[in-house]
Amino acid sequence: MRTTTIANIPPFPAVALRVLDLLSAEDVRFEQLAEAIDSDPLFSAKILRVANSPLFGHRAEVDSVHYAIVTLGLSHVQALTMSVATATYMSASLKTEELKRCWHHSVASAAIYRSLARALSLPADRAYTAGLLHDIGRLGLLVAYPREYAAMLRDSGDDPHALLGREVELFGVDHCEAGQFLVEQWGLPSAFGPIASQHHLKPSGETSEWLKASYLACQMADSMGFSVIKPCQVSEFGGLCEMLPAAARQRFQDEAEALKAVIDLGISAHDSTVSSPPEPAVRGVGIDEPQPEVPPAPSADSRDLEPAQPASTLSPQAARKPITVAAIVVLLVALCIGILILMR
Ligand SMILES: [Fe+2]
Numbered sequence: 001m002r003t004t005t006i007a008n009i010p011p012f013p014a015v016a017l018r019v020l021d022l023l024s025a026e027d028v029r030f031e032q033l034a035e036a037i038d039s040d041p042l043f044s045a046k047i048l049r050v051a052n053s054p055l056f057g058h059r060a061e062v063d064s065v066h067y068a069i070v071t072l073g074l075s076h077v078q079a080l081t082m083s084v085a086t087a088t089y090m091s092a093s094l095k096t097e098e099l100k101r102c103w104h105h106s107v108a109s110a111a112i113y114r115s116l117a118r119a120l121s122l123p124a125d126r127a128y129t130a131g132l133l134h135d136i137g138r139l140g141l142l143v144a145y146p147r148e149y150a151a152m153l154r155d156s157g158d159d160p161h162a163l164l165g166r167e168v169e170l171f172g173v174d175h176c177e178a179g180q181f182l183v184e185q186w187g188l189p190s191a192f193g194p195i196a197s198q199h200h201l202k203p204s205g206e207t208s209e210w211l212k213a214s215y216l217a218c219q220m221a222d223s224m225g226f227s228v229i230k231p232c233q234v235s236e237f238g239g240l241c242e243m244l245p246a247a248a249r250q251r252f253q254d255e256a257e258a259l260k261a262v263i264d265l266g267i268s269a270h271d272s273t274v275s276s277p278p279e280p281a282v283r284g285v286g287i288d289e290p291q292p293e294v295p296p297a298p299s300a301d302s303r304d305l306e307p308a309q310p311a312s313t314l315s316p317q318a319a320r321k322p323i324t325v326a327a328i329v330v331l332l333v334a335l336c337i338g339i340l341i342l343m344r
């Protein structure tokens with residue numbers, strides 16, 4: 001491993017590490033946790049926005065961090081915290097389509113992992129966090145080397161497995177190994193280490209349900225169109241579902257119908273926490289309470305093409321108007337003075 005590669009990966013947001021540290025204590029107090037999150041107002045506002053997004057939407061509006069902790073539970077808050085922390089971590093690097101695809105792949109994998117966990121009767125919120133972090137090594141590499149990583153993705157061809165070899169050639173380490181290292185380095189829960197390092201290994205009979213679900217979530221994200229390279233050779237979605245036990249397969253397929261729309265809306269909610277200041281929380285629609293009439297969200301692409309502009313640049317006419325009025329007043333005053341001089 002090239003130590004310089006790892007040394008150049010910037011640290012994770014401090015507020016997220018503090019929250020994770022508190023969550024790891026058995027006797028953590030809700031007030032303590034809310035205080036830690038609220039210590040960073042921007043972070044706390046982003047938490048509320050994502051809490052009310054389709055990825056985490058609940059019937060009641062989540063309008064405070066304390067309310068989120070009390071009503072949603074600690075594991076849900078951990079998932080929310082990691083969700084916002086990873087988006088914040090990457091925000092400065094999301095300048096190209098290639099790098100955005102990496103982030104969208106992580107959000108999609110997280111939502112799919114959570115659905116798989118529900119079907120397999122595993123803890124769903126923990127699965128969401130694990131899905132988000134499964135490619136944490138990749139996120140670290142692209143934050144440290146955005147131009148080089150984007151160029152690698154552009155020139156990589158359509159074989160996602162070949163990427164691991166290219167990463168070793170270019171950075172001296174692949175994202176699986178880097179992920180395992182970062183989980184340890186940043187003090188993230190150790191259960192995420194094997195997921196970060198082994199999610200590309202095809203499951204065998206000995207593979208735990210957790211690891212198998214991480215493999216499936218990553219592969220399914222690719223096959224649903226959320227791959228990090230395009231075009232991309234993907235496994236057939238139905239074939240991946242076949243790897244689930246029959247009962248779990250049926251439960252998962254019942255949810256999978258709505259999954260793509262939920263992921264699209266969730267990505268939009270996340271992208272908006274990265275690209276614009278937070279707005280007041282709005283009631284969301286979660287996968288637990290599907291609402292078919294959700295209006296389509298604008299795509300990340302369309303927002304990128306039409307970035308918000310300062311009011312002064314929105315309309316040239318509007319910007320010139322005060323000057324024009326002032327000029328007319330000056331002319332009228334000058335005219336009056338001129339007439340008075342002539343009348344003397
Ligand atoms: Fe990966």
Ligand SMILES: [Fe+2]
Nearest residue numbers: 109134135218
């Ligand atoms: Fe992945």
